[in-house]
Amino acid sequence: xxxxxxxxxxxxxxxxxxxxxxxxxxxxxxxxxxxxxxxxxxxxxxxxxxxxxxxxxxxxxxxxxxxxxxxxxxxxxxxxxxxxxxxxxxxxxxxxxxxxxxxxxxxxxxxxxxxxxxxxxxxxxxxxxxxxxxxxxxxxxxxxxxxxxxxxxxxxxxxxxxxxxxxxxxxxxxxxxxxxxxxxxxxxxxxxxxxxxxxxxxxxxxxxxxxxxxxxx
Ligand code: GRF
Numbered sequence: 581x582x583x584x585x586x587x588x589x590x591x592x593x594x595x596x597x598x599x600x601x602x603x604x605x606x607x608x609x610x611x612x613x614x615x616x617x618x619x620x621x622x623x624x625x626x627x628x629x630x631x632x633x634x635x636x637x638x639x640x641x642x643x644x645x646x647x648x649x650x651x652x653x654x655x656x657x658x659x660x661x662x663x664x665x666x667x668x669x670x671x672x673x674x675x676x677x678x679x680x681x682x683x684x685x686x687x688x689x690x691x692x693x694x695x696x697x698x699x700x701x702x703x704x705x706x707x708x709x710x711x712x713x714x715x716x717x718x719x720x721x722x723x724x725x726x727x728x729x730x731x732x733x734x735x736x737x738x739x740x741x742x743x744x745x746x747x748x749x750x751x752x753x754x755x756x757x758x759x760x761x762x763x764x765x766x767x768x769x770x771x772x773x774x775x776x777x778x779x780x781x782x783x784x785x786x787x788x789x790x791x792x793x794x795x796x797x
Pocket of ligand 1: 592626670672693
């Protein structure tokens, strides 16, 4: 049975290809409503994607605020207006303070281009290559105060090829990401996922630390 549409807000800073994957999935039946797209970067191409899809957009330029807290207060005011069930970080490049994260604990998720806990932070593809890893991929996790350190919902893995570069890996990982977010949002929309006492529950059962392995579903 199709559940009521899950209201979400998507936070971006750049290209917005993950946002586009969600928009496209909604058009083919994903039971999600993007109430608003919020960017801290005025030039983010994702804003154009949202406008094209008729989704309200907001720019909250972090540079215009004296402190992280002031920026987050503005972000919270905007979010409060929409009251989304879930906040979806999709290439949102601002570190969030612990109080902001605490206010949204269990209701905010992020996508990260590595097999966490490997390579939190930036330059994940170059770091995987430098470490001569054989596998790489992407993770979706609940957001906690530790950057890229929250409980993992799902991962998707690829084999690193001998001729892969950071550029090719980025492209290959994004192909995985564009499948992952629609899938995870579908699980949320069906009420199958939640955070309880620091653990991810999927159909009321705790997931292993690496989350659901999407390619083995
Ligand atoms: C993605 O690779 C995501 O994992 C990371 O930032 C990138 C955003 O890409 N957090 P896009 O803006 O969705 O194209």
